[in-house]
Amino acid sequence: MTDDTGRAALAKQELYGAAHEFERLLPHFEVPSAPASPPTPSAAARRLSSLTELIGNISDEVLFLDTDSDPGLDLGPVMWAYTEALVPAGRAVEHHTEAFNQIGFLRRYAEYPDNANLRDGRRASFDVVQERLELVQLNLKEAADSLRGSADRLDGTPPRTLAALSRSARPRNSIYRVPAASAPAPASPLRLAYLPEPRRGR
Secondary structure (H helix, E strand, C coil): CCCCCHHHHHHHHHHHHHHHHHHHHHHHHCCCCCCCCCCCHHHHHHHHHHHHHHHHHHHHHHHHHHCCCCCCECCHHHHHHHHHHHHHHHHHHHHHHHHHHHHHHHHHCCCCCCCHHHHHHHHHHHHHHHHHHHHHHHHHHHHHHHHHHHHHHCECCCHHHHHHCCHHHCCCCECECCCCCCCCCCCCCCCCCCCCCCCCCC
16 A cells, blocks of 8 residues: 555646646747748647647656556546646647648748739638637647646645545545555454363263
8 A cells, every 4th residue: 555645746746747848838839920921831840749749748647647556546636637638738739730731831832923812822821820829829728727727636635644534524636545444353262261171971
């Protein structure tokens, strides 16, 4: 039975760390302000790679937690914190992929002779890039806030303290299992100080 409250502190620290990684990506998904300066395809590719790498790292962490066989731990709250944050993170990938496609379109026709139809197409593509990158920023912030909130709520009450609480008073967001009550030692057979001699037949 694990009785190490440091495991809860470590889980909190790692959740906060993952939140920080999403926040660290935010400035890289800057929304362009003018059609003349859209992100380059290579810059968009690097951003997408960074985001999918972070999602892959979080997926690996869930895999690691799910294979932890420590009987004293219930890591469900931690795994759920990560999987919950992956929902907005996945939307960020979707929105950035849409922006990436439009960036590719702008690059494809960057050197074509200008005409009214092409100008309209470029403007429409740029508008999509702006809109999608704004959504990416919102999604990244949502993922970071989700992880940070989960870390704040994660309970680190020591297992022995949990065992002393009533069932209704126990925190619902603990990673520790309540220690099983120790079974009383079996009673020794009663020994009489005096055993009478067996009766002899007459």
